[in-house]
Amino acid sequence: GWPENVKAQQRNWIGRSEGAEIDFTLADKDGVTPTDRKITVFTTRADTLFGVSFFLLPPESPLAAELVAGTEREAAFKELKEATEKVSSVDRQGSAREKHGVFTGRYVINPINGRPVPIWVADYVLMDYGTGAVMGVPCGDQRDFDFAKKYGLEIAPIICEKDDPLYDELKDERELKVTSVSWDHAMDAEGYLVQSGEFTGLKGGKHSEAVDAIIGWLSERGLGRKKVQFRLRDWLISRQRYWGNPIPMIHCDCCGDVPVPYDQLPVTLPDNLDLGAGETLAEYAPFYETTCPKCGKPAKRITDTMDTFTCSSWYYLRYCDPHNDKLPFSKEAVDRWMPVDNYIGGIEHAILHLLYSRFWTKVLRDLGMIDADEPFTNLLCQGMVKDHNGETMSKSKGNVVPPSSVIGPYGADTMRLVILFIAPPEKDFDWDEKAVAGANRFIKRAWSIVWQLSAGAHAGEFDAKSLKGQAGELFRTLNGLGARCTSDYDRGQFNTAISAVMEIVNAASKYLNETPAADRVPELDFRVAHDIVAILAPICPHWAEELYHEALHLEGSVYNEPWPEFDPELAKADTVEIAVQVMGKVRGHATIAADATREQTEKAALAAISEQLEGKTVRKVIVVPGKLVNVVAN
Structure with a gap:
């Protein structure tokens, strides 16, 4: 029962990723000889390992600083780091933003093929993703592609769709043959592996056979392992501010951190701080000065509070x-x-x-x-109200509509009605003064209809099957639209629920205008008046409660009433009117039983247009049950 976009946001925030940790080996300063030092990356695409043409570290990485320390590249690295600190992490990851990098002069060894891979520092890599190190695969990632293009690095195609011309050229190649391409953008990293050693020809992609095969190969050799990673981090709940729950801990120089004894809980905030002057708990001695519950020596109460x-x-x-x-x-x-x-x-x-x-x-x-x-x-998740310029209303912008401007002339029920009717509750909408006036006109009209129906009416049973004409039509409308209104309430679709009530009011108005007083059914009149009041009560409480007492003469409250029962089966008419066509043009209408058979429908239709068929031969009769009959005749 939650909106999909909320679930998606939570899913992304938790950030569960199934992939692998892969160990690259840091090469000595000669760029070829492996050292004993491992640098681990996390990737969801182990199948692209043969396409790694550079290795990336974020500017914040202590390893990056270590690799360039004392070299001619250190100044450029520091300049990149200082520039990166001025950019948000969101902007750094943006695909449209120009990438900046510095080569460290060092290399790692790719565990799958033993090739040396240059280590770069890049501003689009973040310290909190995976291990903080990233393998650059420019053939299948647009940001890596842009980076490789800018700095003249390899873009080796290692995964292709079968309809790609490169696939025919490289489908049997196990070693790297093509290390540069003329593409203007990265390709979708889907398809079949090429130039990928013994794995060439396997189907690639997330959760593919190539991913499983390569992770298995790495695991057997102690070079990698399956890994499930989460973006979610531990929740730091302490805050250095006044508001929030005090943390019930006491610090003692002798005993360390000691919990406040149970009989001294709760620890409450002092109410005489000068917050306007910026006074904090840490500056308010009467709060933090206390004694240790264990040894009785002077101690200090923790002055952090919990996140609200x-x-x-x-x-x-x-x-x-x-x-x-x-x-x-x-x-x-x-x-x-x-x-x-x-x-x-x-x-x-x-x-x-x-x-x-x-x-x-x-x-x-x-x-x-x-x-x-x-x-x-x-x-x-409710939508927002926008002003005439399309901006979200807020007190800080000064563009709100004061409730009093609607409640004063129209009443609170009109305001409730228009807010819920103007749009689905989860959608934003533009405030409309005309809609306010329209909602008020409907409330007044519904008020009048309820009074007219209740005049001379009384509660009681009635035979629904005996209702004829407008009375029968009104009863069917009440059950059909009442059931729809109930369902819309249950789904939180208040605007369509209100629309259903409006249609019931229209049907009641037609019934009152076209039915002589002597032919009206008092019990039906009361039932319709009562149900209109009951189903509009959640939205217009003052309106409904007054009608409940004054028009319907009932005791107690409408809110203690059970919800009206509506039967969709009773909304079905005994008869229906269908159109009768000759050669596709309407020539008449026929009234048939709602459950009429095909033969009965055809017979009634032919009888209705018998005059138009004189002198013609009926070649074919097409029946659309409950809607129309088309006669082909010449």
Whole structure:
């Protein structure tokens, strides 16, 4: 019940990658003789190992600094590092950004073929990806391709589709024959291996036979191993600020860090700091000066506080048991209420609050404190309201519409209605003053219809099968649209739910206008009035509650009523009208039973256009059940 884009963001944030760690060997300064030093890379594409034409380290890498120390390349390396520090990690990885690099003068040995590979420092490589070292395969990666083009490095094709002319040339080549190409961009790294030793001819790509075969070869020789890697890092929860949960620890010079005794919990924040002057907990002696619970000597309370996500990650569990003064919550209370059925929150929380909440819930589940596996069954990420310039409304921009400007002239129910009707709840929308006025007109019209229906009406049973004409049509409309409205509410599609209510109101208006008072069914009138009020109540509470008492004369509250029941089967008409065509042109209409057979439909259609068929021979009759009949005649 979660939007796919939220799940995708969390999946990417966790960053699970199946691949391999591969050990390259650092060569001596002669560039050929291997040393005892290993440099490990992580890759999801071990099948491209034969195409490695350079080896990359990020500017922050201590190894990179070590390799250039004391050489003529050290100044260029430092210049690159200083320039890189001014660029965000997101921008550094951008494919359109120009790449910058410095050659270290050193080489590593490729474990698959023994070739020396030059080590470069490049600003598009990040320290926190994999091991911090990357193998450059320019034939299949656009950023590596751009880097190789700029610095004149090899671009060796080692994977080709069978319809690529290079495939025919290289399909039987096991050693590198072509090390440069005239391409203007990298190719998709899919297809079959070429120039790849004993693996030439194997199908490449992620999770391919070539990947498995090469990882297996490396593993047998102790040169590599399968590896599952995650981008997610440990969560640092301490913050050096006033707000947040105090960390209940005390530092003693004799005993070290000691937990605050249970009977002294909770540790609360002091409420007399001069926050306006920038005073912090670390500067407020009455807070941090204390004694050690173990030895009784003077000690210092930890002044860091926890990240506020440590509150928002479990507050929903406290809601299940808010008055418990012994525990955060009881397992019984949480197991009764959890998980949350519907959770509404902004998309900006996708990889923070919403991810931490899931993590927190699973930790508590593993500890046996709760049974729930997930905190929120369904998630709705609401859209944003935009102004006439298409900019998102915010107080900081000063472009908001004050609620009072709508509530004053129209009422709060109109505001609720227009916000939910103007667009699906997950979509952004432009604020429209005309839509506000339109929503108010509908509320007034629905108000009038309910009053007209309820005048002289009363609750009671009625025979649905005996309803004829407009009464029967209204009852069918109520059940069909009421069922659709209920389903739309369940799916969080409030705009279409409101549309269904509007259609019911239109049908009721037609019934009132075309049905003489003597022919109206009081019990049906009450049922329709009651159901209109009930299904609009979640959106227009004041409107609904007043009609419930004043028009329907009912006691209690509409919100204590069960939801109306609607039967889609009762929405089906006993008869349907179909079009009858002759040679593709409509020549009449026929009324048939809703469950009429093909033969009955054909007979009724021919009877309806009998005059148009005089003197003609019917050659063929085409029946589209429930819709039309086309007669071919000459």
